[in-house]
Amino acid sequence: xxxxxxxxxxxxxxxxxxxxxxxxxxxxxxxxxxxxxxxxxxxxxxxxxxxxxxxxxxxxxxxxxxxxxxxxxxxxxxxxxxxxxxxxxxxxxxxxxxxxxxxxxxxxxxxxxxxxxxxxxxxxxxxxxxxxxxxxxxxxxxxxxxxxxxxxxxxxxxxxxxxxxxx
Amino acid sequence: xxxxxxxxxxxxxxxxxxxxxxxxxxxxxxxxxxxxxxxxxxxxxxxxxxxxxxxxxxxxxxxxxxxxxxxxxxxxxxxxxxxxxxxxxxxxxxxxxxxxxxxxxxxxxxxxxxxxxxxxxxxxxxxxxxxxxxxxxxxxxxxxxxxxxxxxxxxxxxxxxxxxxxx
DNA sequence: CTCAATTCGGATATTTATTATCCGCAATAA
DNA sequence: TTATTGCGGATAATAAATATCCGAATTGAG
Numbered sequence: 001x002x003x004x005x006x007x008x009x010x011x012x013x014x015x016x017x018x019x020x021x022x023x024x025x026x027x028x029x030x031x032x033x034x035x036x037x038x039x040x041x042x043x044x045x046x047x048x049x050x051x052x053x054x055x056x057x058x059x060x061x062x063x064x065x066x067x068x069x070x071x072x073x074x075x076x077x078x079x080x081x082x083x084x085x086x087x088x089x090x091x092x093x094x095x096x097x098x099x100x101x102x103x104x105x106x107x108x109x110x111x112x113x114x115x116x117x118x119x120x121x122x123x124x125x126x127x128x129x130x131x132x133x134x135x136x137x138x139x140x141x142x143x144x145x146x147x148x149x150x151x152x153x154x155x156x157x158x159x160x161x162x163x164x165x166x167x
Numbered sequence: 168x169x170x171x172x173x174x175x176x177x178x179x180x181x182x183x184x185x186x187x188x189x190x191x192x193x194x195x196x197x198x199x200x201x202x203x204x205x206x207x208x209x210x211x212x213x214x215x216x217x218x219x220x221x222x223x224x225x226x227x228x229x230x231x232x233x234x235x236x237x238x239x240x241x242x243x244x245x246x247x248x249x250x251x252x253x254x255x256x257x258x259x260x261x262x263x264x265x266x267x268x269x270x271x272x273x274x275x276x277x278x279x280x281x282x283x284x285x286x287x288x289x290x291x292x293x294x295x296x297x298x299x300x301x302x303x304x305x306x307x308x309x310x311x312x313x314x315x316x317x318x319x320x321x322x323x324x325x326x327x328x329x330x331x332x333x334x
Numbered sequence: 335c336t337c338a339a340t341t342c343g344g345a346t347a348t349t350t351a352t353t354a355t356c357c358g359c360a361a362t363a364a
Numbered sequence: 365t366t367a368t369t370g371c372g373g374a375t376a377a378t379a380a381a382t383a384t385c386c387g388a389a390t391t392g393a394g
Contacts, residue, residue, distance in 0.1 A: 058362075095179060
């Protein structure tokens with residue numbers, strides 16, 4: 001089992017958009033080029049973010065993507081759910097009701113203990129992701145990078161930024 | 168993304184073996200029949216449990232499976248890892264090093280912040296599963312079942328149990 | 335001690351989901 | 365109007381999970 005790598009791409013894209021600043025965005029081509037990934041597939045991830053309301057878009061000559069709300073109000077869980085869906089990791093098929101000694105339906109009002117345990121574990125996972133925002137990620141990256149690298153990246157950003165209309 | 172249903176089957180099988188008692192086991196055919204699942208595929212799950220050392224096996228005329236250690240020393244994480252592997256849910260492909268502004272290797276000694284956040288979330292998930300044992304599951308099932316159902320299941324167990332050699 | 339019954343174990347097809355891509359349509363700014 | 369951009373559905377290629385089979389090993393009975 002493995003989380004789709006689209007989640008990774010989308011998270012990096014959000015972090016980059018956070019660095020772009022409020023109301024400013026990047027085109028799909030710029031996002032794909034910055035991360036060195038194929039544009040058509042990156043498009044799919046960005047569309048998912050748009051559909052989930054995490055980014056806002058503008059079409060046309062100066063179109064592109066920008067964060068729909070401040071970076072400290074977008075969590076990694078939001079991104080994960082947008083791309084990977086919110087379906088539970090563990091899906092109970094109620095095999096306790098099958099077989100020669102299957103439990104009668106009357107005793108199955110509450111979920112199976114195994115399913116309940118997995119649901120609780122998944123909640124712990126989700127809450128951990130909800131505690132990390134895109135702003136946290138962006139701040140961390142800035143802290144780890146050398147001033148030289150930051151200058152280089154900011155220059156690249158400056159020549160690719162686009163102002164999005166005030167929604 | 169979804170956890171394989173083999174995990175569910177294996178967890179139920181372990182709970183049933185816990186009810187069988189110390190040193191007693193069930194054949195593959197019995198395990199499959201009890202849960203109403205195809206035997207050949209159940210075999211695959213049991214083999215994985217055996218390979219991970221969670222159950223011990225005995226071949227021959229009176230062979231079968233039994234728990235390798237007390238049920239309160241086998242956690243749901245053990246079962247999950249045995250069947251699903253211990254590979255991380257989120258696999259970082261280090262795209263921060265790619266593209267025109269790729270981070271130099273010298274700044275990538277520590278893991279990417281996004282990967283670190285997912286690793287932390289996965290730890291929370293793992294620790295939750297480590298806190299639930301097969302004994303907990305078995306006790307919970309017993310608590311939820313009617314005396315009538317328990318009697319029925321115990322009778323079925325009694326006519327299918329097999330004593331495994333003292334390893 | 336031999337043989338036959340019964341089991342586990344690894345290797346093998348089939349099905350399903352994910353990944354990756356393309357092209358026509360709608361929308362926007364110059 | 366026109367060039368440019370994102371959106372959406374449809375479509376191959378790839379990986380994973382599912383389901384199954386047959387050989388090897390072991391045990392109990394004869």
